[in-house]
Amino acid sequence: MPALTPTDIVGKIEWLGVVADRDAALASTHHDNLMMTFAGPAGEAHGGTTRPSCSRVTAQYPKGTTIRNVRQLSVLSSEELAEIADRIGVTQFDPAWAGATLILSGIPDFSHIPPSSRLQNEATGATIVVDMQNRPCHLPAKVIEGAAPGHGKAFKEAAQGRRGVTAWVEREGTMAVGDPIRLHIPDQRAWQGRR
Secondary structure, three states: OOOEEEEEEEEEEEEEEEOOOOOOOOOOEEEOEEEEEOOEEOOOOOOOOEEEOOHHHOOOOOOOOEEEOOOOEEEEEHHHHHHHHHHHOOOOOOHHHHOOOEEEEOOOOHHHOOOOOEEEEOOOOOEEEEEEEOOOOOHHHHHHHHHOOOOHHHHHHHOOOOOOEEEEEEEOEEEEOOOEEEEEEEOOOOOOOOO
């Protein structure tokens, strides 16, 4: 019996980008298509099969520990970016400001899709696995300030619950702007053990 259920929800790739050198700048550069490899998108500074652990997982590992890279991609929704834009007072939020890899439209409540969901390109079969919700951080503020002075500081609060998800490549293949992406979700009830 399959552990993942294909949904009727099919989104669309609206934007693709890579961060070529995250030490130089968080901003990503736009591409019409990207080759997704097991190490992540070609040319992505956040790529690789492993990475040093960061502040998000210090409860599990000391900072800098080599761990599996499940943060190869930063995936956001165009609908939630529009909400962020409204909250920070700009007419449009450029995905490059947040270092985005993929911007999708048409998947409701995107930042809250279940971890381990799959986003599968219906045109090529390329598939990414959702790790978890991406927490807002202060890093995009500097990029936003450079493009829209006076608006960057508001990003972290405005992006709470709207920052999208992190993901990793499960099946290699190309993704292109305009391609359809189907949401597949784990076939399990919500966890009730939290105390």
